[in-house]
Amino acid sequence: MKRRQFLGAIVGGVAAACLPSAELSAQGFEDARDVYAALRGRPDLRLAIGGGDIFVVFADGSSALDRSRVAAWIQRSAVAVSTYFGRFPVERVGLLVIAGEGDHVGPATAYGIESSAMRVHVGAAASDAKFMNDWVLVHEMVHLALPNVPRRSEWLLEGNATYVEPIARAQAGQITPQAVWRWAVEDMSKGQPGPDDQGLDHTHTWGRTYWGGAMFWLLAEIAIYEKSAGRYRLQDALRAINRASGGNTKFWEVEQVLAAGDASVRLDVMTTLYNEMKDRPVHVDLDHALQRLGISEVDGEIRFDDGAPLAALRRSITASPH
Ligand SMILES: [Zn+2]
Structure with missing residues (x-):
């Protein structure tokens, strides 16, 4: 579909x-x-x-x-x-x-x-x-969960909703992990920068807004997990941003949103990622990221490799929180 x-x-x-x-x-x-x-x-x-x-x-x-x-x-x-x-x-x-x-x-x-x-x-x-x-x-x-941000950074919110939506449904047992990752395998590359790209804050195309934003959050997910040695996940940071802000009736600067998330996981990975990607076209090695998570598509089927370096992260992303 x-x-x-x-x-x-x-x-x-x-x-x-x-x-x-x-x-x-x-x-x-x-x-x-x-x-x-x-x-x-x-x-x-x-x-x-x-x-x-x-x-x-x-x-x-x-x-x-x-x-x-x-x-x-x-x-x-x-x-x-x-x-x-x-x-x-x-x-x-x-x-x-x-x-x-x-x-x-x-x-x-x-x-x-x-x-x-x-x-x-x-x-x-x-x-x-x-x-x-x-x-x-x-x-x-x-x-509803995140505060509104300046219009130039709408990708942050659209990317977040794009990234979290299938994961939330999988965690609630409503769709399979395969369905979640099919979306990354088939659609996420639409978020790669094109020839005239000037970074996420300055390139307001559909692909960059939804999928470029989703790639930002996937990179944040991997970075939080790796830099905290598996102690934290993006979900922890997003919950913290939600609690600190109270949700979408608030208006925050992007730096404030990411600082709140970073503080909750005791890192600065989201702020660093934002500084790298906001003004520059950053091509993400998506194939490599998916490979490390142990995700591939074979004959139209999504397959998982539990021997991949980030297989534990992949499993935990879609697992029921309790
Ligand atoms: Zn939306």
């Missing part, structure tokens, strides 16, 4: 929706103010998951949706994100569900303007399989 053909956007205090579509315009709620206004109404549903409250509002005309199925999908997504972060990443979030024709699940957007909020579009004909295989809502919920 080709993934990430459309992606949700993040909207913070200064950022604006990055990927509006014709479909969205036709369905309304493209303006964040309309989303917040709708969420001020009485919630149709309250889900308490991982210590956080999700207040769900079904937008006008959502009567065609099977609400119990939608609720199960929201719950499943929230469980994945709570598993990864050790709790739901914000205390409360409003979620506006907008029904449409067709069988789509998504697109979706996360906002951190006055409070944490999300908007998601769902087709009334969406099948159970569509909901079960969905990654869009998990991606948006990962955005």
Whole structure:
């Protein structure tokens, strides 16, 4: 399945929706103010998951949706994100569900303007399989966890959601480790710098923003593990950033985000990586990294090598935290 053909956007205090579509315009709620206004109404549903409250509002005309199925999908997504972060990443979030024709699940957007909020579009004909295989809502919920950063560094947040989403689902037992690493084998090279690249902070292409950002976090994952001799993982740093910031209603400089993460694992690897990659095109030896993790694709199948130097890291990345 080709993934990430459309992606949700993040909207913070200064950022604006990055990927509006014709479909969205036709369905309304493209303006964040309309989303917040709708969420001020009485919630149709309250889900308490991982210590956080999700207040769900079904937008006008959502009567065609099977609400119990939608609720199960929201719950499943929230469980994945709570598993990864050790709790739901914000205390409360409003979620506006907008029904449409067709069988789509998504697109979706996360906002951190006055409070944490999300908007998601769902087709009334969406099948159970569509909901079960969905990654869009998990991606948006990962955005709730980190503070917003200056627009030039949007790759940091999109890369983080891209990197964490499949891992969170695997840790919750919702997808296999093979499915997680297939995404790295098949898609991550889209994040390599092209001929005119000027570093992650200055090259705002789709590939660099989502996959270039994801590569940054994979490199951070490996560096934290190696430099701490296996004591810490990126997950520890991301949990610390989430707790220190309180999530996506905050606005931090990138240096502040990475310093909080580095401090939690007693290293300076993320700050160092950022300084290397922000202003320069850094080609990542992805094949070598995957080889060290013991990941390969043979005849279309993802294979693992437990004798690889970083095999233990690979196993721990997708293992249930407890
Ligand atoms: Zn996103």
